[in-house]
Amino acid sequence: MSISKTYQPKQAEDKWYSYWMEQGFFRSVPDEREPYTIVMPPPNVTGVLHMGHMLNNTIQDVLIRRARMQGKNACWVPGTDHASIATEAKVVAMLKEKGINKKDLTREEFLSYAWEWKEKYGGIILEQLKKLGASCDWERTRFTMEPDLSEAVIDTFIHLYKKGLIYRGVRMVNWDPQGKTAVSDEEVIRREVNQKLYYINYKIVGVEGHLTIATTRPETIMADAAICINPNDERYFHLHGKKVLIPLINREIPVILDEYVTMDFGTGCLKVTPAHDLNDYELGIKHNLPVIDILNDDGTLNEKAVILIGEDRFAARKKIAVMLEEAGALEKVEDYKSQIGFSERTNAVIEPKLSMQWFCKMDEMAKPALDYVLNGDIKLIPEKFTNTYKYWMENVKDWCISRQLWWGQQIPAWYLPNRQYVVAKTVEEALEEAKSLKLKAESANTMNYELLTINDLKQEEDVVDTWFSSWLWPISVFDGFKNPDNADINYYYPTNDLITAPEILFFWVARMIMAGHEFRGALPFKNVYLTGIVRDKLGRKMSKSLGNSPDALELIEKYGADGVRYGMLKSSPAGNDLMFDEDHCKQGSAFVNKIWNAFNLIKGWEIDESLSSINKVSIDWFSGRFNQVLIDIDGQFKQYRLSEALMSVYKLVFDDYCSWYLEMVKPPYQPFVEKQKIDKESYLATLAFFENLLRVLHPFVPFITEELWHDDLFGPRAEKDCCIVANLPAIGEIDTQLLTAVENVKQLVTEVRNVRNSKQISPKDKLPLAIKTNSGIDYPLFEAIITKLANLEAVEYTGVKINGANAFLVGTDEFFIALADNIDVDAERERLLAELEYLQGFLKSVNAKLQNERFVQNAKPEIVENEQKKKADAETKIAIIEDSLSALAK
């Protein structure tokens, strides 16, 4: 294979991804190996790849690839989420463009459009993940609304209903009067708006006088159920137990007491309107107040308002202000700023509205789910999220699981003509159930249950919340509901790691843990790695509306998948937001190119059997260094410090292998030969090291490593002999003494280069070096290396200082470079004096510690020992420098 000067990612990526697929390397079936399982957080089926997905899936792929190379049976299950709200919104928008209004369609018609849409756009995102190199078992791809998974949703709904955990209840929802639909909290955009605060007088019944309330919504006074004051408010003691009249309609309402009211906001009197404000609603429940809903679905006032019937809420607000003024009930109007919710879709002002919804009781299920995390069976990474999780689980609220949408699993409840309902899997079962209701029927009930037919039953229109299907994901992808004892689920469940974003810790992660316990009696995963939010350089969340998110596929096009993976991982410690900067990808592709070029160097070599081995020290050193880094990486992976692990690999390749090892062993340039001759042992060792580096690199940069793995240089490879399934190198022996010695040697080489740099001496000029060793380091052993890397002409060992030479210290060893021009004596003295001063100060502080009895008594022995060593070192160095200074004086 001829090798080009720079690496061309594109061909390699397509080629190897298909090859991996053909060979079935991503496929996992249960066997006798230890399983390692990740279920992918299913992206929205009609979504496109964004930076959050890139980060998330890069992390998953690194973990999966590493596990595979550790000999585990690695299984990564991909899939998509039907995302009812987002998808339905997209379909509605698409229909609108075609001139079709959702309201004019039947449910069946709408759903067929939606499925068509899903078939067309669904799965694009999974195709995009392939470009990133995601090694998922694609044969296991699931969709949250496919028949089996939907059936699981229905079955679990019925299960929970029978257990008494699902009930119907009234709840305040975000109502969009323009779209005439409830929208989720996530779809409400809060904006600060200039408003008016109206001060309105209410007459007190039975006595002279009035009280004044402040409100931004005077049109809702007709829905008032009470006036609330703080019981501690001295201004209003006289109102306790009184009643007041609502202006204009003169309905009598009570004054109630509750500490909920803030005394210093407004007038201290709060109008309580349970039908049109969430807080008021809760206050109403507490005080048993009636709920008077004066608004129609389209935001106009209904007959309960008594006045202004049929007017729009905003028109009514203006009119009522005038009417109040005319009635003398308007005290004053002030400007006021506050947050108002707008519908993301229609931009209409959201109206809090009471509606009947389905709920799932949470407290019973939350308890065991909290325990899994608190007792460490499930680890949250980083740990700090445990607190948040605990707080939420201890204050869990019931889950509103119904959504007023069509795209999703329709709630399996059927209403009888008298609004009684039954919960059953099919309409036939529902009918049976309905007929049996007779027994429980009250005597006043005139309905004849015996005569009910299927046509009398009407299924609940609402669907369940999307999370009500995704909370089953780790079980349902392995068919754990339909076949609870099948081989897959027994083998893969509980899964190992879940990689997801912290903002869905409650929505999704907590509920999966609950579902795992409820439906399988076991946790769904052992570790939860929470990634950060991907932000731009300015710290803003990446979003489509800001347009600050780079196109994921363009990035891959530009930097190669390996480069982008590097860029995503570079600065993404768990749980911290990732300030994404394209520069990281650039660095990634530079790194990939560096690997390519290192290989290019080796390709230019040829074994010459006649040469004897001269690089034993270098080979031993790198081997030890490699093993040392393997240990580091292992530890970093155990703690999920992926960016640190990547940095360790980066430095191992860039610094240790390329900058030091290859420079040590590379044969001197031989002119007039096509390939540089090298001894056999060095060549084989270097190539073996490179292959091991490929293994360590593979989880991070899979494509370049697979490409090089198959180069002729490694000889012919069997069909299945691929980097992706190679074993990670085992950790071998480490000669610590050798490693320490080489650290000194490296420092020595750096010092020589420094002298060269500061004296402006060309790297081509050879320098003389004299060594006066005071440590036990065997410099002759490293002489060849030092000579080569520092470009020396000769190395001399001396017992005495060399006057007039450039001198420096490494540890306690002294080195001299004698140059033709004498050194600047004054400058040298100054340098030495500065160093002496530093060392004396250092020694002083060390001595202070050692003379401090409390330190010697309290500190750990090894720390005291270390201080003593520091002291000895400093004393030696001081002696050397004092010597040098006196020599300089001569």
Place this chain on the structure above:
RNA sequence: GGGAGUUUAGCUCAGCUGGUUCAGAGCAUCUGCCUUACAAGCAGAGGGUCACUGGUUCGAACCCAGUAACUCCCA
């Protein structure tokens, strides 16, 4: 309003049980090199009141209290 978290070099982050006399990395910056693998490179260098104020300790970036700024979650 309640809760959680963050604050260390220009940027992004390490600093794991409190223990070097000035705290590390990568990138960026500066200087010098087109040195036969790589200028997407090589060799060097500079850069910090660890947000602030107190306290605990022989010893604090680290523990405690308070202050400030920012971020997120729940309402």
